[in-house]
Amino acid sequence: MEAAIAVFGEHGFRAATLEEVARRAGVSKGTVYLYFTSKEDLFRAMVEKKIVPLIEAGEASVRDHVGTSADLLHQLMCRLWERIARPDMVHLARVMQAELNHFPELKRLYFEQVIQRQRRLLRTIAERGVAAGEFRPEAITLVPMMVPSLILHLNQYRFLFGDLDRGLPTSDATRELVFSLVLDGIRTPSRVPRGKKG
Amino acid sequence: MEAAIAVFGEHGFRAATLEEVARRAGVSKGTVYLYFTSKEDLFRAMVEKKIVPLIEAGEASVRDHVGTSADLLHQLMCRLWERIARPDMVHLARVMQAELNHFPELKRLYFEQVIQRQRRLLRTIAERGVAAGEFRPEAITLVPMMVPSLILHLNQYRFLFGDLDRGLPTSDATRELVFSLVLDGIRTPSRVPRGKKG
Amino acid sequence: MEAAIAVFGEHGFRAATLEEVARRAGVSKGTVYLYFTSKEDLFRAMVEKKIVPLIEAGEASVRDHVGTSADLLHQLMCRLWERIARPDMVHLARVMQAELNHFPELKRLYFEQVIQRQRRLLRTIAERGVAAGEFRPEAITLVPMMVPSLILHLNQYRFLFGDLDRGLPTSDATRELVFSLVLDGIRTPSRVPRGKKG
Amino acid sequence: MEAAIAVFGEHGFRAATLEEVARRAGVSKGTVYLYFTSKEDLFRAMVEKKIVPLIEAGEASVRDHVGTSADLLHQLMCRLWERIARPDMVHLARVMQAELNHFPELKRLYFEQVIQRQRRLLRTIAERGVAAGEFRPEAITLVPMMVPSLILHLNQYRFLFGDLDRGLPTSDATRELVFSLVLDGIRTPSRVPRGKKG
DNA sequence: CATGAATGAGGTTTCATTCAT
DNA sequence: AATGAATGAAACCTCATTCAT
Numbered sequence: 001m002e003a004a005i006a007v008f009g010e011h012g013f014r015a016a017t018l019e020e021v022a023r024r025a026g027v028s029k030g031t032v033y034l035y036f037t038s039k040e041d042l043f044r045a046m047v048e049k050k051i052v053p054l055i056e057a058g059e060a061s062v063r064d065h066v067g068t069s070a071d072l073l074h075q076l077m078c079r080l081w082e083r084i085a086r087p088d089m090v091h092l093a094r095v096m097q098a099e100l101n102h103f104p105e106l107k108r109l110y111f112e113q114v115i116q117r118q119r120r121l122l123r124t125i126a127e128r129g130v131a132a133g134e135f136r137p138e139a140i141t142l143v144p145m146m147v148p149s150l151i152l153h154l155n156q157y158r159f160l161f162g163d164l165d166r167g168l169p170t171s172d173a174t175r176e177l178v179f180s181l182v183l184d185g186i187r188t189p190s191r192v193p194r195g196k197k198g
Numbered sequence: 199m200e201a202a203i204a205v206f207g208e209h210g211f212r213a214a215t216l217e218e219v220a221r222r223a224g225v226s227k228g229t230v231y232l233y234f235t236s237k238e239d240l241f242r243a244m245v246e247k248k249i250v251p252l253i254e255a256g257e258a259s260v261r262d263h264v265g266t267s268a269d270l271l272h273q274l275m276c277r278l279w280e281r282i283a284r285p286d287m288v289h290l291a292r293v294m295q296a297e298l299n300h301f302p303e304l305k306r307l308y309f310e311q312v313i314q315r316q317r318r319l320l321r322t323i324a325e326r327g328v329a330a331g332e333f334r335p336e337a338i339t340l341v342p343m344m345v346p347s348l349i350l351h352l353n354q355y356r357f358l359f360g361d362l363d364r365g366l367p368t369s370d371a372t373r374e375l376v377f378s379l380v381l382d383g384i385r386t387p388s389r390v391p392r393g394k395k396g
Numbered sequence: 397m398e399a400a401i402a403v404f405g406e407h408g409f410r411a412a413t414l415e416e417v418a419r420r421a422g423v424s425k426g427t428v429y430l431y432f433t434s435k436e437d438l439f440r441a442m443v444e445k446k447i448v449p450l451i452e453a454g455e456a457s458v459r460d461h462v463g464t465s466a467d468l469l470h471q472l473m474c475r476l477w478e479r480i481a482r483p484d485m486v487h488l489a490r491v492m493q494a495e496l497n498h499f500p501e502l503k504r505l506y507f508e509q510v511i512q513r514q515r516r517l518l519r520t521i522a523e524r525g526v527a528a529g530e531f532r533p534e535a536i537t538l539v540p541m542m543v544p545s546l547i548l549h550l551n552q553y554r555f556l557f558g559d560l561d562r563g564l565p566t567s568d569a570t571r572e573l574v575f576s577l578v579l580d581g582i583r584t585p586s587r588v589p590r591g592k593k594g
Numbered sequence: 595m596e597a598a599i600a601v602f603g604e605h606g607f608r609a610a611t612l613e614e615v616a617r618r619a620g621v622s623k624g625t626v627y628l629y630f631t632s633k634e635d636l637f638r639a640m641v642e643k644k645i646v647p648l649i650e651a652g653e654a655s656v657r658d659h660v661g662t663s664a665d666l667l668h669q670l671m672c673r674l675w676e677r678i679a680r681p682d683m684v685h686l687a688r689v690m691q692a693e694l695n696h697f698p699e700l701k702r703l704y705f706e707q708v709i710q711r712q713r714r715l716l717r718t719i720a721e722r723g724v725a726a727g728e729f730r731p732e733a734i735t736l737v738p739m740m741v742p743s744l745i746l747h748l749n750q751y752r753f754l755f756g757d758l759d760r761g762l763p764t765s766d767a768t769r770e771l772v773f774s775l776v777l778d779g780i781r782t783p784s785r786v787p788r789g790k791k792g
Numbered sequence: 793c794a795t796g797a798a799t800g801a802g803g804t805t806t807c808a809t810t811c812a813t
Numbered sequence: 814a815a816t817g818a819a820t821g822a823a824a825c826c827t828c829a830t831t832c833a834t
Contacts, residue, residue, distance in 0.1 A: 014212035153351035410608035549747035
């Protein structure tokens with residue numbers, strides 16, 4: 001039923017009609033009101049349904065990770081990228097950016113349960129890297145701020161202008177570029193001159 | 199009259215009513231139709247009015263710049279930031295991301311006249327830096343992709359969650375963080391260990 | 397529901413308001429749109445609903461008629477008159493004359509399915525009369541052209557100026573006058589001088 | 595200025611816009627209101643302007659006519675036909691049929707000054723023909739009723755369906771058919787068998 | 793005289809929401 | 814539990830009419 005999330009994603013909150021939601025869900029318009037008290041309520045429920053998995057995306061792995069912090073960061077970025085680089089998520093992000101200001105509780109929920117947790121997770125990794133002498137101290141500020149921004153926006157860009165922009169790197173290549181940029185920005189300078197690195 | 203751009207910025211295209219646009223403009227509903235043939239037309243005109251200045255924002259300065267490429271990049275980023283970090287521009291960017299898919303000509307216009315030009319400008323700077331041995335070759339790919347993304351999204355974040363996120367750095371501080379991240383990611387490794395730099 | 401045809405008949409297409417149509421139908425404005433996609437669609441549907449019976453008004457009777465062709469013609473004219481001399485039909489004819497040019501498909505439908513069929517029917521009768529030596533050859537041209545014209549226009553006249561024109565003959569008397577005029581115009585001259593006829 | 599009568603003719607009263615009237619007249623919308631107090635007033639004025647010539651179309655000729663009454667009738671029918679078989683007149687007739695019920699004074703004016711005079715004129719001719727033994731007494735009823743009906747409606751038919759109806763006789767031929775039909779219907783039977791006539 | 797910018801009532805159309813079945 | 818016909822408020826848009834210039 002709620003799989004008719006697509007409608008909000010395609011048209012946005014205002015332009016989406018319950019008619020279409022109901023049709024795609026294979027039920028009648030009236031039936032929607034048996035489960036949701038209003039269009040806003042449906043929207044809220046839809047967002048929450050998509051957010052919950054984001055919330056639950058495990059923080060555990062960070063705690064007992066072995067290996068370099070760079071590896072750990074890479075691993076997390078890959079997981080985030082994977083989750084966000086899907087049409088429904090990009091759509092959701094777009095709609096949320098457009099509508100969240102009209103749904104204060106939803107906004108707070110999203111901020112506290114998704115954004116903040118994600119940033120905290122990223123900060124934890126950064127802190128560990130700094131503690132290990134792997135990252136410079138700036139990492140603690142940089143990583144939680146830049147990583148989500150880049151991941152989100154580059155994917156939105158791809159979906160919005162992908163048809164017009166010839167020569168856009170693949171999604172995976174883009175992800176690796178982001179990773180290397182961030183890593184360059186935070187890693188402690190090695191003795192070895194960079195030229196030799198690769 | 200077009201100062202009623204705010205309405206689209208606040209509500210988006212669908213939710214904005216001509217009634218409110220007219221009221222804020224201090225005219226009657228009918229008057230709007232003397233200048234624009236439809237709501238879509240008004241939207242188009244509004245976007246174009248805001249886009250044209252972006253287009254015209256000079257590319258000349260790049261040509262006859264003296265000083266390091268890093269300085270030049272910093273200078274350009276400051277100008278971009280300045281232009282984007284204003285409420286109306288952030289709103290415009292949000293609405294455009296939400297609606298541009300429904301206005302193909304507008305989308306193309308925006309892409310060709312704003313996005314592509316901006317990227318070309320950034321690439322020119324990157325190329326010059328590479329030629330001068332100041333930047334690594336990756337800069338040519340990295341700069342045009344990451345810089346606009348970061349500038350745009352970090353500002354949108356500030357406007358969307360600024361009220362909830364305690365401890366957000368100031369706008370200028372954020373800008374400098376972006377700059378230093380990018381610079382770290384592209385500059386050729388100097389002999390001098392980084393510790394001495396700052 | 398379609399009984400609210402009256403509104404178009406009274407005011408014409410443009411002047412008729414859906415508000416009034418809905419009110420007379422005893423439903424709300426929105427309900428009309430459950431059954432018709434637009435005002436034009438409602439108009440089309442209304443016209444077609446009134447036209448279909450005209451189309452179906454049988455041509456069979458002509459085939460197996462016994463008696464003089466004059467009798468047959470009289471009989472057909474009576475049937476046509478009867479059908480047209482009703483307020484709703486006169487109204488419909490008036491509105492159609494006013495609006496048909498804006499509805500090309502409707503115009504073609506009306507022409508092919510009503511006008512042409514009617515003329516063909518009348519011509520068949522005329523031809524039979526000519527073949528039987530009862531009518532002069534001119535009948536074949538005259539009858540299909542003049543009969544519908546007279547029937548339609550005299551009835552429209554009655555409805556438009558009936559209140560002002562004292563001394564208008566009754567509807568039936570008018571019909572008989574038309575019949576006798578037409579008959580005089582087409583019948584082969586009998587040996588018997590006309591004076592004796594009446 | 596009032597030559598912008600065409601607009602009412604093309605669109606009807608409701609669909610005609612003062613905007614278009616003004617544009618075609620080469621003046622501004624405001625100017626129209628210097629000469630007419632309202633759209634209705636403009637319509638009234640326009641109708642009256644077209645009606646006055648109809649009224650003035652001489653009755654004198656009838657009084658001092660020499661020749662047969664049939665000739666006189668033919669002459670008058672030709673003049674009527676000529677006047678009506680023009681696009682602007684057909685349009686006017688159509689619009690009037692559609693709108694006259696909403697303009698009672700106009701309707702009365704038209705009826706008394708045009709319709710009745712015309713009928714009186716036709717009756718005078720019929721009476722003279724009867725008195726001269728040329729026409730049968732029925733002519734007095736038939737002529738004023740049938741002649742205007744046929745002239746008006748056949749011309750309207752030509753304008754409405756002329757594009758669809760292949761094989762429509764020319765305007766002049768149609769007029770002569772009408773004349774001969776009417777004449778056949780009213781003339782006293784001659785001794786000479788009809789066969790010899792043509 | 794003439795203009796044309798401005799108005800706002802009124803019309804068509806959409807759609808979230810309700811409710812009898 | 815489910816439906817879908819019905820609603821009516823609200824949106825977009827038109828255009829006859831006014832009025833300052």
